[in-house]
Amino acid sequence: MTPDAEITSDPAKAGHYNLRLYVAGQTPKSLAAISNLKTICEEHLAGMYTIEVIDLLVKPQLAAGDQILAVPTLVRRLPPPIKRIIGNLSDTDRVLVGLDIRSGETPPP
Amino acid sequence: MTEDLAGEAPETLALTKAPTGIKGLDDVTLGGLPKGRPTLLCGAAGCGKTLVAMTFLVNGATQFGETGVFMSFEERAEDLAANVASLGYDVDGLVADKRLVIDHVRIEPAEIEVSGEFDFEPLFVRLGYAIDQVGAKRVVLDTIEALFSGFKDQAVLRAEIRRLFSWLKDRGVTAVITGERGDGQLTRYGIEEYVSDCVILLDNRVYDQVTTRRLRIVKYRGSSHGTNEYPFLIDDRGVSVMPITSAGLQHRISSEIVPTGVPDLDAMFGLGGFYRGSSVLLSGLAGTGKSTFSAWFANAVCNRGERCLYFAFEESPDQIVRNMRSAGIDLQKHVDSGRLLFESARPSLYGLEMHLTRMHRDIVEFKPAAVVVDPISAFRGVQSEIHGTLLRLADICKERGVTAFFTSLSLASDHTSEADRGVSSLMDTWISLTDVEASGERNRVMYVLKARGMSHSNQMREYLLTSSGVRLIEPYVGQEGVLTGAARQAQEARERSEAWERSQAVARRTRELDRRRASIERQIAELRAGLEAEENEFAMLASQEAGREDALTADRAAMAAKRSAAE
Numbered sequence: 082m083t084p085d086a087e088i089t090s091d092p093a094k095a096g097h098y099n100l101r102l103y104v105a106g107q108t109p110k111s112l113a114a115i116s117n118l119k120t121i122c123e124e125h126l127a128g129m130y131t132i133e134v135i136d137l138l139v140k141p142q143l144a145a146g147d148q149i150l151a152v153p154t155l156v157r158r159l160p161p162p163i164k165r166i167i168g169n170l171s172d173t174d175r176v177l178v179g180l181d182i183r184s185g186e187t188p189p190p
Numbered sequence: 191m192t193e194d195l196a197g198e199a200p201e202t203l204a205l206t207k208a209p210t211g212i213k214g215l216d217d218v219t220l221g222g223l224p225k226g227r228p229t230l231l232c233g234a235a236g237c238g239k240t241l242v243a244m245t246f247l248v249n250g251a252t253q254f255g256e257t258g259v260f261m262s263f264e265e266r267a268e269d270l271a272a273n274v275a276s277l278g279y280d281v282d283g284l285v286a287d288k289r290l291v292i293d294h295v296r297i298e299p300a301e302i303e304v305s306g307e308f309d310f311e312p313l314f315v316r317l318g319y320a321i322d323q324v325g326a327k328r329v330v331l332d333t334i335e336a337l338f339s340g341f342k343d344q345a346v347l348r349a350e351i352r353r354l355f356s357w358l359k360d361r362g363v364t365a366v367i368t369g370e371r372g373d374g375q376l377t378r379y380g381i382e383e384y385v386s387d388c389v390i391l392l393d394n395r396v397y398d399q400v401t402t403r404r405l406r407i408v409k410y411r412g413s414s415h416g417t418n419e420y421p422f423l424i425d426d427r428g429v430s431v432m433p434i435t436s437a438g439l440q441h442r443i444s445s446e447i448v449p450t451g452v453p454d455l456d457a458m459f460g461l462g463g464f465y466r467g468s469s470v471l472l473s474g475l476a477g478t479g480k481s482t483f484s485a486w487f488a489n490a491v492c493n494r495g496e497r498c499l500y501f502a503f504e505e506s507p508d509q510i511v512r513n514m515r516s517a518g519i520d521l522q523k524h525v526d527s528g529r530l531l532f533e534s535a536r537p538s539l540y541g542l543e544m545h546l547t548r549m550h551r552d553i554v555e556f557k558p559a560a561v562v563v564d565p566i567s568a569f570r571g572v573q574s575e576i577h578g579t580l581l582r583l584a585d586i587c588k589e590r591g592v593t594a595f596f597t598s599l600s601l602a603s604d605h606t607s608e609a610d611r612g613v614s615s616l617m618d619t620w621i622s623l624t625d626v627e628a629s630g631e632r633n634r635v636m637y638v639l640k641a642r643g644m645s646h647s648n649q650m651r652e653y654l655l656t657s658s659g660v661r662l663i664e665p666y667v668g669q670e671g672v673l674t675g676a677a678r679q680a681q682e683a684r685e686r687s688e689a690w691e692r693s694q695a696v697a698r699r700t701r702e703l704d705r706r707r708a709s710i711e712r713q714i715a716e717l718r719a720g721l722e723a724e725e726n727e728f729a730m731l732a733s734q735e736a737g738r739e740d741a742l743t744a745d746r747a748a749m750a751a752k753r754s755a756a757e
Contacts, residue, residue: 105311114306137312141319144312148296151308151341168306179303 098122098130098180099159103144105137105152110169114153117170125182155179205412208256208328208364211249212242213551214431218407218416223388228355228365230385232376233392238403238424239368240265241274242392243330245429246366248279250328251289256364258328259291259320263336267292277428291320297340304343310350314357326363333368338379352384376408387411393419398571402541405431421543423551432547443467448560448593451490452483454653454662455621458638460645464619466559467591468642469584471613473598474623478634479655480597481505483623484562485514485521486660487595492524496559499552500532503568507532518657531556537568542579545569550586560593566613567599577613584616600624618642626652626674633674636662652678 102118104111115134122130137144137152147156150167157164157180166179207221216222223229223246233239247258262270270292271281284290293316321329334351341347358365367385369377376382382389389408394401404419422431444466449456456462464470474480484500491498502510510532511521524530533552537545553561563583569576580596587594596617614620620639625632634653638646652663652674663678673681 103312105315110307110309117306137315141315144316144319145293149312149316150295150297150310150337151313152311153308154312164303166303166305168304168308171306173305175303175305179305 096129097159098126098157099133100130100180101133101135101156101158103135103137103147103149103152103154103156111153113169113171114155117173117176118155121170121173121176125177157181207413208250209254210246211253212245212429212431213554214420214422214547215405215429218405218420218431219388219410220413220415223364223366224410224412225364226359226362227387228358228367228385229388229390230367230369230376230382231390231392232369232371232382234371234394237392237394238422238429239392240270240332241277241424242429243332243366243368244270244274244279244281245277247290247328247330248274248281248284251284256327257289257291257324258330259293259317259324259326259363260330260332261293261295261317261320262332263295263297263334264332265294267294270294276426277424278426279428288324291324291326293317293320295336297336302340304341307346309346310337310354313350313354317354317358318361321361321363329358329363329365331365331367333370335369335377335379335381344379348384351381355384392422397541400538400541402543404543421541421547423544423547425548427551427555430547430551432543432550442591443588444591449490450483451486451488452660452662454651454660455483455636458647458649458651458662459619459641464593464641465643466593467588468618469587469594469596469616470619470621471596471598471617472621472623473600474636475600475625478623478625478636479653479660480599480623481510481564482514482517482519482655482660483621484564484595484597485510485517485519487560488530488562489519489521489524491560491593492527492529494559495529497529497531497556498524498560498562499556499558500530500562500564501549501552502532502534502564503537504565506534516657517655518659531558537570542569542571542575546579546582549583553586553590553592557590558592560595561587562595563597565597565599567597580613581616614639628673629675629677629680631675635674 100118100122102114104114118132122132135143137149143149153167153169155166155170155176157166164179164181166176168175170176206225207219207223208225209216209222210219231239231243244260247260250256250258260270265273271285274281281290281292285292295313295316317329320326334354337347337351338344355365355367367381369379369381371391372378372380376389376391386409388410391406391408393404393406395404403422403424405422406419407415407417420431422429446466447461447463448466449463450459472480472483488498488500500507500510505513507525511525514521521530525532531552533549535545535548539545540548549561549563566576566580569579584594586592596613598613600622617640619641621636622639623634623636626635627633634655635650636653637648637650640646654661654663
C-alpha cells in the first residue's frame, strides 16, 4: 500500500467519486481488492475518482471510528449517500450496482 | 444455604477464575468465570444478559482492578450507559478513568453490498485496539450473533467467529459472549459449539402473571458448579443470585435468649423469651394485633442496640410507624438511628423466589440481629412453593443466627389454617392469637402452641393492646372454662360474693360451735361437781366405818380380856 491516496481528477468537481478502501495488511484479498478497484474505476469512472487506501493495521482506531467490520470494505464517501461494498471486489457487476454506476453511464450529480 | 462445594472440587486449584462480583454467582461457580476463557451467557430477550455482562465488567473494574471492553453489537454506547445507570453503575466515569471501553459495532444490513471474498479482520483490530487502550482483562461481546443478520455468508461468519474465540483465548482475556436463546438450542445461530468452557443460561419465566428470573450453569469445563436453577434479581442495587440448595441443617445454634418485647409474654416462656436465631411464628386472626406484637419485638431488638430488618407486605413503612405510635411504640427513632430498616413490597410485585432473593440480599447486606416478616400469609401461590420459600428463608436466618419473627394471618376461625400447618414444622416457637366471642363482645386470647427446647406456659391468656404496651391478664380458669372480658369480670364478682357468703357461713358455724362448747363444758362442770360431792360423802362414810371397826376391835379385846380374867 505505497500510495495512501491516488488522485486522478479534481475532487471538487460535481459527480466526483471519493472512494475509500479499507484493508488489513497486505493480504492476497487486499491486493486483489486494490487491483480490482483500480480496474473498475479506470474502466467506468476514468478521470473522476479518488481512491484512498487505509490499512487498519496501521490506523486501528479507524476501525471503530468508521464502523468497519469486514475487510476489504470499499466506502463511497462521495457522491452521497454513503455506500459500502465488502469483499475483494471480484464481482464487477455487484461493485457497479453497489457504487450506483451503470456501465458507461455518468451517474446523476 | 450458600453452597459449599469447594471441598468437592480440588480441580478448581488448577483453573483460575475471574470473580464476577455478583452476589451468589461466585458461590454457584465456586469463584467466578474461567479466567482467560470465553463464557457464553445465553437467554431469551429481556432476561438480563446485557446487564449481567455489564455487571461483570463494572465489578471487574471497581472491585478487582481488571479493566474491560464492552463491544456492543446492539445498543449504542450512550444508550448502554443510560440503561445501566439505573443499576447504579457509572459507566461514563469508568470510561473517563480509562477502566472501561465501550465500542458500539453498528451493523446495517441494508447498506452492505458484497462482492467477492472478505473476512472480519477489522473486528479483531478493533477489539485488539480497545483491549490495548486500557490493558483490558475482561471482554464482553453483546451480542455477536447480530452479525448473522448483517451478513448472508454464514460459512465465513462461522469460521471468523470460531477464530475470534480462539483469538480471545490467545489474548488471555476473560470473555463473556451473550447469545439470544434459539429454538432447540442455546443460541439462535448455535454459537455455543464454539464456546465450550462455560455456558450460563438465563431465564425469565412467567407463572401466574408473576415473573421470576432464573440462572443455571449449563456447563463449566474443568470445574464443579451448582447445577440447580437459581433465582436472580436485577434491581437498583445491581444483580444478585440466590444460591439455594436443599436446606442444610448444619448451622450453629445459640442458647442465648432474646426477649419478646412484651414482658408478660416473656413470662410465659420457661427461659424468658425466644432463643436467638430461632424461628418464631405468630399466627392469628385479623385484628388480633400481630403487627403490634411484631413492632414490640422490633422495638425491643432496636432498644438493645441491635439491628432489625422489617419486611412489610401489607403496609407501607410510614403507615406502620404511624399505626404503632398509637400502640405506644416510637419506631421512627429506630428508623432514624439506622437500626430499623423497613422493606415494603406488595407480594405480587414479583415471584416468591424473587422475594426470597431480595430478602436474602437484604439480610446479607444489612446484617440484622432479627428479621420480621409481616405477614407470610400474604404470599400467594402453590402451597409447596410457599413452603419451600419459607423453609429457605428460615434457613437463611438460622444460618446467620438471625432471629426470625413471622406473622401469619389465620383465615378461618379454627386456629390452624392451611398456611400455618404447612410451616409449623419449620418454626421453633409458635404463638397463636385468637379471639373469643362471648357476652356480646370480642376478646383477644393468646397461647403458646410450642416452644422447642424450653418449657412454656400452656395457659390461654387474655391480652389487652393498650397505649402503653401489650398487657396479659391473669386468666380466669374455673368450672366455667376460660372466661374473658366482661364475662370474666362478672364471674369474678360472682365468685367474690360467693366467697363472702361462704365466709359468713363459716363465722356462723363458728359461733354456734362456741356456744355448744360452752354449754357442754358447763354440763361437764356440773357433773364433775356432783361427782366430787359423792366422793366426799363416800370418804366420810369410809372414815366412819373405819372408826367403828376400831371401836369394835377395842371392845372385843376388852371383852376378851375380861373373859380370860373370869376363867
